Amino acid sequence: MSPAALTLVLVSVCMHAGWNVLGKRNAPSLGAFSLAYGAGGAVLIPLLWLGPSLSALPTAFWGWLALSGLCQMLYMGGLAWAYARGEVSVLYPIARALPVVLVPLVSIALLGNRVLDGWDGIGMALVVAGALCLPLSHPDARRLSTYLTPAMGFALLAAVGTVGYSLIDKQALGLMQGVGHSGLTAGAVFMVLQALMTLTWALPLLALLPTERRRLPALRQQGLTMLVATGLMMTCTYGLVLIALALTEEVSYIVALRQLSIPVGVLMGVLWLKEPASTAKAVGTLVMLLGLVLVAL
DSSP states (O other): OOHHHHHHHHHHHHHHHHHHHHHHHTOOOHHHHHHHHHHHHHHTGGGGGSSSOGGGSOHHHHHHHHHHHHHHHHHHHHHHHHHTTSOHHHHHHHHHHHHHHHHHHHIIIIIOOOOOOHHHHHHHHHHHHHHHHTTOSSGGGOSGGGTSSHHHHHHHHHHHHHHHHHHHHHHHHHHHHHTTOOHHHHHHHHHHHHHHHHHHHHHHHHHHOHHHHHHHHHHHHHOHHHHHHHHHHHHHHHHHHHHHHHHOSOHHHHHHHHTTHHHHHHHHHHHTSOOOOOHHHHHHHHHHHHHHHHHHO
């Protein structure tokens, strides 16, 4: 892998973990995440002029885009509501890692894409085992009720949202390449459109949910600069990975390296947010990371 590609992936890893921890620190809510994401997309609107005109895209593309925005909104809502109720150092790895297990399973069930081999199975089992270890910070936590909490439920919602937009984005990007986009321009244009579509889905929900409406004034106190900076981190994380993919043929290494955001997120939660550190949390993170590497490679 070239040094440039490696650097881009590592920066993306830190940015992804960073905006999650920043969101937790600044009173997480669907409004905070979706407005930041939409603001980041608005700043990057000039990217929409890359490649063929938007009018060249088929009708099916816009349907996939709408579904992708809905899944992205569910992902952000799940993350925000989970972080409001629990620790980033527990919930971020779960929301980040479970889709690596769920995406191939759903892909096989619905699309018949490929058959899993033995190493995939071992890797997925390690991911699940690691996720189960994360909340076990003390002996009293070793009970079923530890996992049956709203925070865990919302983390699972975030994971399901990730599965949805991961499978949908593949279809949408394929249609864009079919009308003349390169992989790089398709990714750049799509990340902007997805950010704007996510905000479009979120706005009615923000108006309907009383708890979200009450949190909107707090966003004004954070200021537009913080909102846009967070949004750019959210959108550019994906863009950096796309550029890295264009610079190297070793796609599997990039997929594996992206999972470094899990231990980075755990460390940020412990060191920056002063969340409790524990042996179970460290072991769970390492086991999960090993499983992710096996699946990715």
